[in-house]
Amino acid sequence: MTETSFLQARGISKIFPGVRAAGVKDISLDIEQGKITAIIGASGSGKSTLLRMLFGLISPEQGEVRFKDERVWGPEEKLIPGHDSMKMVTQHTDDLNTFAKVWDNVASLLPNTNLQAKKEKTENVLTQLNMLHLATKQVVDLSGGERQRVAIARALVMQPEVLLLDEPFNQVDTSFREGLQQDIRQIVKDTGITVIMVSHDPAEVLSMADELIVLKDGEILEKGIPKALYANPGYLYTAQLLTNCNVMDAAEAKACGINADKSTVVVYPEWVTITHSLTHKDWTVKQVLFKGFYEDLILHNGHTQLRAVNQEKGKYKDGDTANLKVKKWLEY
Numbered sequence: 001m002t003e004t005s006f007l008q009a010r011g012i013s014k015i016f017p018g019v020r021a022a023g024v025k026d027i028s029l030d031i032e033q034g035k036i037t038a039i040i041g042a043s044g045s046g047k048s049t050l051l052r053m054l055f056g057l058i059s060p061e062q063g064e065v066r067f068k069d070e071r072v073w074g075p076e077e078k079l080i081p082g083h084d085s086m087k088m089v090t091q092h093t094d095d096l097n098t099f100a101k102v103w104d105n106v107a108s109l110l111p112n113t114n115l116q117a118k119k120e121k122t123e124n125v126l127t128q129l130n131m132l133h134l135a136t137k138q139v140v141d142l143s144g145g146e147r148q149r150v151a152i153a154r155a156l157v158m159q160p161e162v163l164l165l166d167e168p169f170n171q172v173d174t175s176f177r178e179g180l181q182q183d184i185r186q187i188v189k190d191t192g193i194t195v196i197m198v199s200h201d202p203a204e205v206l207s208m209a210d211e212l213i214v215l216k217d218g219e220i221l222e223k224g225i226p227k228a229l230y231a232n233p234g235y236l237y238t239a240q241l242l243t244n245c246n247v248m249d250a251a252e253a254k255a256c257g258i259n260a261d262k263s264t265v266v267v268y269p270e271w272v273t274i275t276h277s278l279t280h281k282d283w284t285v286k287q288v289l290f291k292g293f294y295e296d297l298i299l300h301n302g303h304t305q306l307r308a309v310n311q312e313k314g315k316y317k318d319g320d321t322a323n324l325k326v327k328k329w330l331e332y
């Protein structure tokens with residue numbers, strides 16, 4: 001078995017009939033063991049369908065999914081749909097028993113054949129997810145973020161080889177989200193579990209994933225490691241998924257000092273440097289948006305609007321004139 005044959009899809013398709021026959025079209029991919037792979041794409045691009053096919057919840061109409069060189073069976077071929085070595089967590093934590101304690105929600109999934117092992121496994125997983133202190137609380141008394149942790153603990157206690165996460169942090173507020181993301185990264189490091197996640201959040205996929213797969217209209221547009229894809233996305237679509245970038249035509253780019261060969265120019269906000277200027281009055285600060293440890297400046301030159309990151313908070317106010325320089329840009 002080669003390293004790349006851990007989990008693989010070969011030419012899988014699933015088209016849902018309708019006005020715009022949508023779904024997943026002829027996808028082939030290899031998921032590396034012990035890594036976090038994130039599937040990103042616009043709404044309706046087929047992310048969830050792909051994840052569900054990898055798990056065996058949807059049968060491909062063409063092609064096949066293989067896990068450790070064996071076919072992943074679809075729901076028609078298996079009594080309990082979903083591969084036994086995989087577990088999936090979505091944003092809907094419906095299968096939690098809200099009136100039972102956290103401990104029982106997790107432990108109840110394990111057999112009673114070895115009570116000591118049952119206790120140890122439950123304790124381990126609650127410790128890994130930093131929720132041992134909540135063990136005796138009823139789920140009904142937990143916050144949305146804590147409930148998501150219970151759902152993940154229930155998946156992990158079964159010691160799956162693959163954990164599939166379909167936007168599991170959607171309902172979780174930012175502070176909770178980051179803690180959970182860190183814990184999952186740590187669990188991957190400690191246990192070697194393989195994670196495949198679907199997410200809309202650029203910050204989340206960039207910080208968590210080892211590999212990104214970009215889906216567009218049911219097909220893989222490109223893939224790569226987050227740093228490389230962020231720095232040099234092959235498509236405008238990817239750049240817009242990964243960052244709130246400035247998109248201009250060649251004439252607008254010229255006003256920013258860019259001589260572009262192609263028709264579309266992309267400038268990330270952090271690639272714009274600004275200096276106060278009393279002589280160059282081309283650009284005016286239209287808005288200063290406080291972002292915590294930095295500011296976003298919305299600059300205007302009469303025709304073009306540009307978003308720039310400013311680390312020197314308080315330096316600019318609405319109406320200031322500014323000189324700007326673009327350090328880097330992408331052309332499409």
Ligand SMILES: Nc1ncnc2c1ncn2[C@@H]1O[C@H](COP(=O)(O)OP(=O)(O)OP(=O)(O)O)[C@@H](O)[C@H]1O
Pocket residue numbers: 016017018022023041042043044045046047048049050
């Ligand atoms: N059971 C279904 N029946 C009909 N069409 C479906 C079904 N499931 C998905 N689709 C369609 O297939 C396309 C892909 O859906 P999917 O949920 O995989 O996309 P997604 O990228 O996960 O979207 P989102 O980010 O909005 O969740 C969409 O156009 C969707 O409407």
